[in-house]
Every structure is written in structure tokens, then in C-alpha cells.
Amino acid sequence: MPAAGEHHPAFEEYCECIFELKEDDVDVIQARIAERLQVSRPAVSEMMRRLESEGLITTDGGIRLTRAGQDLAERVVRRHRLAERFLTDVLQLSWAEAHHEAGRWEHVMSESVEAAMDRLLGSPTTCPHGNPIPGSDYIEPDASPLSSVDVGAKFVISRIPEELEFTPGLLEFLEESALVPGTNGTVTAISPDGTLTLEIGGHHVGVGAFASSRILVSA
Amino acid sequence: MPAAGEHHPAFEEYCECIFELKEDDVDVIQARIAERLQVSRPAVSEMMRRLESEGLITTDGGIRLTRAGQDLAERVVRRHRLAERFLTDVLQLSWAEAHHEAGRWEHVMSESVEAAMDRLLGSPTTCPHGNPIPGSDYIEPDASPLSSVDVGAKFVISRIPEELEFTPGLLEFLEESALVPGTNGTVTAISPDGTLTLEIGGHHVGVGAFASSRILVSA
């Protein structure tokens, strides 16, 4: 079915997953991949063998994308994040809807659509959650975890990593709470368990310890 | 993999095919489906059994879509044609590219994207080739085959049926020759084998007998 040069959705999905695990600074091991893709560990084991024999990854001393695997992953991630931008900015979908939709579009968009969408959107550098779009001229800002901000300090939301998209409902909550890249707020309290209370756009929101340690902010 | 209520791409593909065969006034038989979908006859035979057991078609006295099958087909065709409009009008893709792309998008677009795209495009009633978009308020114009126009008579292109998308390169040719819905022209000659010569936008184009018998025009 896939034409010459194209790649199976499954290959794309696995390479993308490996790419994002690395991006999120999570150990790139089969067990993590199985969790993110919601498949059994044997399925991942088998697929790793296939990906290796296809030259998309190497497995000596940890799973790593080859040049070809990295290219494929970046293409998929780029399309995913461009699609998310399009779906939120132009079609006005919510974060959550856009994310799910983009998860399908990424395997289906052609190169010309990718280019046309990039043009239409004015070559954006990040997805709606602030994650960089591969191939764009994104400049990594000075950012630190929200959890490292002191009580009373101001901050600007910089980036909500892919990782948090796996907690059901969290994205919706963050979007509704105006916790979106570019917004600024203040930390008003820190609970001993790491939960932060923030003041953003006039209202107060509690953010759990895990999410706080992952969300990146700048001063 | 498909969530509850969703349908497998294969089911969608077959129902869409049946829908379009009917629309093109072609006998809805397995052999035609096999041709259009480029699969073997046994593959179609097997799938017909599956579609019937899923309640999407009936086969007593010819293949016919059930209510559910018709709904599914219309949804898919609607998404295909909306996508084509979007891809040509907004992203400036060529007919051919848009058609191929839409063939993948149709299985991937969610209901909210369908709605948002419809809004963005101003509820179009036809695809770029003039085929009606199911669910729109398309009004069938008085149209007759291009082949029935007399020499010297003027006409306006109304519709290029799906059928012609299966002749490789024909769509590209028609688009480049300005043979697009809404354009008007004149028949300047008819060859005995049915080939027409048209004058459109200042230049002359020959159109074969088969294409002429399928392309619809109004006066």
C-alpha cells in the first residue's frame, strides 16, 4: 500500500515516540514506548527488531534513531505540530481535539501540504503548547521548570511538553485555565507535596507536582 | 484501533466506491469495484460478505448500500470533497494533488474538522470538479453531456465526474486546459470517432469521446 519512499504509519508512530521520549528527557526503553503507544511489551519488542532491520534505529547500547529514523521522526513531528497550529489557529479547535486530530494527520499529510500549511501559518516555530517545530528556526529560550519558581515570583509560560498529553483531561484543564504559552502569572503558594497555586489572568489555579516539574517557564 | 462508532478505512473505501459508481451511473457489481479500488476480485468478494454482515450493504438483487452504508458513504464523500475544496482553494494545490491527498484525509477528518472546514469555506456545494458535496444544498443544474453539444454551440462546464479521475493524467490535462467548472467555451469540431475540439479561453483543446460523454455542461 505505501508507495515507494513512503513509510508505514506504524514505523512513523514508533519513530515519533522515540523522538518525543528523548525530547522529554525520558529513558528511551521499550517499556516507555509500550506505555506511550498503549501496546503490549512484546509488540514493541517485535517492532524494535523490524525498525532495526529497516535501518531506522540502532539498539546497541540503548535505542537510538539512525539518521534515517531521525529524519522520519522529525518529518512526522513537524507535520503533527504544524497541523496542531492549523487546527487551533485557523479551524478553532481546542487543544485536545487538535492533538488527537493531528495524531492522524501527521501520517497523511504530503510534502506539498506541509509546505502550503507552513506558508499559510507564516512559518510558526512552535505548536500551540510551545513545543518546537522541527525544521523551523526555533530559538530555545532560557526556560526552567515551573516548579523551580519561588513564591511571589512572576513567570511566563513557555512550553508544555508532550509528556503531559498523556494525562487524560490535563490539556483541556490547562487550556481552560489560560495556562498557555505566552501567558504570564505569579506563584502564590507552594504546598509541601509540590502542588503550586498560581494566579493567572485574575483567577487562581492549582497545578500538581508532576505537571509543575515538567511545564517550562521563563522570567 | 478504531474507536467505538468509527469505521475501518477499508469499509469506508468500499462504501465510497459503491456510492460513486452509482453516482456515475455505472453498474454496481464486484468487477467494477475491483477495478476502481485496484484490488483482486476475490478481495472484493470477501469484503462484500463482510460489509453485508456489518449491515452496510445488501446483496439480494444487486449490491446496494443500506441506510447505514449510505450514511457512511455520504460522510466520506462529503469529507473528500470538502477537503478537495480546501486543498485547492486555500492551500493552492493542483486538482491531482488535492484528489490524492483528499483520498487519505477523508478517512481521518473528525466531525469537528468537517464542520470547521465547511464554515471556513462558506459551505460550498461542490468539489473543484463540480461534483456535489453531500449534505450541502446543492441544486442540480440542467446539464447534458458535452458530447451532445452541436458544433458551433456555446456551453458552460458544469461537472467532471469522479469516473474520469481514474484515467491517469486526465485531471491534470483538464485543469491545465482551463476545462474547469464555470468556464465557458465553444465546440469547434466533432471528429467521426467522437473526439471534440473545443475553444476555451482563447485556445483549442481536443477531448476524447469517452471523456466528452461524461463531462456535463449547461447552455
Next chain:
DNA sequence: ACGGATTGTAAAGGTTCCCTAACGTCCGGT
């Protein structure tokens, strides 16, 4: 140092969707 959790793998199997080869049926023209 040990026992429980985490991780990877092997074995066997299932579904979906497709293929080729081969057969039987039916229909229209000579």
C-alpha cells in the same frame, strides 16, 4: 544479600486485508 518489581523475549495465536490459482456459471454472438 535477597525478594520483589521492572524489563525484555519467546511461543502461539488472532484479525484484517490482500494475493494467486483454479473452478463453475452465465450470457451473447456466430
Next chain:
DNA sequence: ACCGGACGTTAGGGAACCTTTACAATCCGT
């Protein structure tokens, strides 16, 4: 009346991708 073609189906098989069950290896806290 017969024969070639078109059509549908049976039989057998295969690739992709997933599952559950079970078993080794490895890591880690007390």
C-alpha cells in the same frame, strides 16, 4: 448449439500488527 469472456467464488497463503501467557534477566531497597 457452442464457445469465449466476463463474473463470482473457493481454497490456500501471506504480511502487518497486535494479543496473552510464560519465562529469564536485571535492578534496587531494606
